[in-house]
Amino acid sequence: MLQISDITYRIAGRTLLDHASVTIQPGARAGLVGRNGAGKSTLFGLITGILSPEDGTISVPRNWRIGEVAQEAPAGEESLLSVVLAADTERANLLRAAETEKDPHRIAEIHMRLGDIGAHSAEARAGSILSGLGFSPETMRGPCSALSGGWRMRVALAAALFAQPDLLLLDEPTNYLDLEGTLWLQTFLAKYPHSVLIVSHDRDLLDTAVDTIVHLNEGKLTLYRGGYTSFDRQRREQQALQLKMRDKQMAQRDHMMAFVERFKAKASKAKQAQSRLKALEKMEPIAELVNEHVYPFTIPDPKKPAAPPIVAMDNVTAGYQPGVSVLRGIDLTIGTDDRIGLLGQNGNGKSTLAKLISGRLQPQSGDLRLAKLKVGYFAQHQLDELNPAGSAFDHVRKLMPDVPEASVRARTGALGFPGNKMNTPTGELSGGEKARLLLGIAAFPGVNLLILDEPTNHLDIDSRQALVQALTDFAGAVIIISHDRHLLDATVDRLLLVANGTVSRFEGDMEDYRRRILEERGSDGGGDKSAGGAGSKESAQERRREAAARREQAAPLRQKIKKVEALLASLHKEIQRLDAVLADPATYAAGGNTVTLRSRERADAQKKLAAAEEEWLTLSDELEAAMAG
Secondary structure, three states: EEEEEEEEEEEEEEEEEEEEEEEOOOOOEEEEEEEOOOOHHHHHHHOOOOOOEEEEEEEEEOOOOEEEOOOOOOOOOHHHHHHHOHHHHHHHHHHHHHHHOOOOOHHHHHHHHHHHHHHHHHHHHHHHHHHOOOOHHHHHHHHHHHHHHHHHHHHHHHHHHHHOEEEEEOOHHHHHOOOHHHHHHHHHOOOOOOEEEOOOOOHHHHOOOOEEEEEEEEOEEEEEEHHHHHHHHHHHHHHHHHHHHHHHHHHHHHHHHHHHHHHHHOHHHHHHHHHHHHHHHHOOOOOOOOOOOOOOOOOOOOOOOOOOOOOEEEEEEOOOOOOOEEEEEEEEEOOOOOEEEEEOOOOOHHHHHHHHOOOOOOOOEEEEEEEEEEEEEHHHHHHHHHHOOOHHHHHHHHHOOOOHHHHHHHHHHHHHHHHHOOOEEEEHHHHHHHHHHHHHHHOOOOOEEHHHEEOOOOOOOOHHHHHHHHHHHHEEEEEOOOOOHHHHHOOOOEEEEOOOEEEEEOOHHHHHHHHHHHHHHOOOOOOOOOOHHHHHHHHHHHHHHHHHHHHHHHHHHHHHHHHHHHHHHHHHHHHHHHHHHHOHHHHHHHOOOOHHHHHHHHHHHHHOOOOOOOOHHHHHHHEEEEEEH
């Protein structure tokens, strides 16, 4: 078993682990969860021995092998298959020894051990893992140097899985995978024969592949049985109970203090008062809950509605070079509030279709009709395009060049950058904060269509749920490319499969697609460990129906909010105009009642602005409550 006992670790004066303890039993598949920066990766470093705790101990059985994904992806001329096979060092050493050993008894022992570890079927097993992660047989036998960085990391992941260590440590293993590879990995890990500890923000993975959750919070480790959904429910129940107990204790303390204050001066009651004071001193205070607030995502509704359909394609062919098509024969119609998920392996043309829909790529042939609309486009590679020296405020200021600084700061704060955070250079922001800023910029003008290409890679679970809520609230159309099944289940109504140079409607849900992928990649689907059974399918469909109903019911509130926002913009302009008049010396030179009248007008406009802002806040609260159900 993995035994973590009373460990403490600090970095740069900050305590990440504070006398933390947990025990993970042999064969357990555990998910390690906690907010970004809580110390999850640090704990991995302590387990592997790269780091040393200040206090406490970490112990594993002496014969256990600990394995993790290599930090540097293989990039040499070795074939992918060779790299993966070499990860089983015992097999590699035995094969080398068999070639040089002269002692017949030793040779027999070597071959017996090779048989025990299944060495002769190793190549088939390695090929199966590589296939599951999306490699073709031809690519497996090619050199690693021919692959991009992301695909090389898949090879490193395949090597770690193939080695089958007694304790497998995986830190965000789906970051380099597409949806298809993620679905395969979930099933593989659900059947892994040894212990696994996984850091992941993929809620579906943590519901499908693990049977234990270890929560790292405020330096402590707490173990919960079950997957993430079960953990989330248990934690909320514990928080509710703790809050109730704390309120009860505070009421008891107040009552005891009132007795002491009332009777401490009376001789007949002095003894009882002293007794209550001693009881108060011994009363262990119940800790106040720390509010782990996650800022909501801000996705403004379309400023102007577009005439449906917003996109219509008839027999469209698309590509980047004349005479060479990536996609062909596309027939597609998109409505004003469609929610579409794009399925298909990386390289099959999902991004090409997204560029075509957004107007960034012109068709080679066929009829493409785009309504007059604004399109917001988010893709991971755009994170590198942010100005590292510019702050979130600077990026928003470029989008709002002619408005007062206070309005720019308010908008930047609404994107999730309050206070001094809005002045932090983007080069110093975390990946999740950069993704939040980029999404805010993409959706800034009030778009009719929002296209998201892997929006959750750097977001923690709570932030992903906030994104789900924002997309549910958004009144425009959404197209999502993501390996996060939970995001797709919770937000999309229609699935399109991009494969074999064509685009077709996928008749089924995400569970049907998972089964299809596992059949194609030679897996039996993991038996009863699958989290995507009938109940999951029905709940996902029900969530989508409820979200659609909430959007429809909230429409009148949205209209009221838009009218108030228009009034706010008008009042801001009026106040700016009056400020300019009052700042002009000519106004005072004119004499008469001009200055008095303009001052009264400004005071009146300011009063109306305050009332409008109050109305906007009230309506926004009502809308949030309506969308939360």
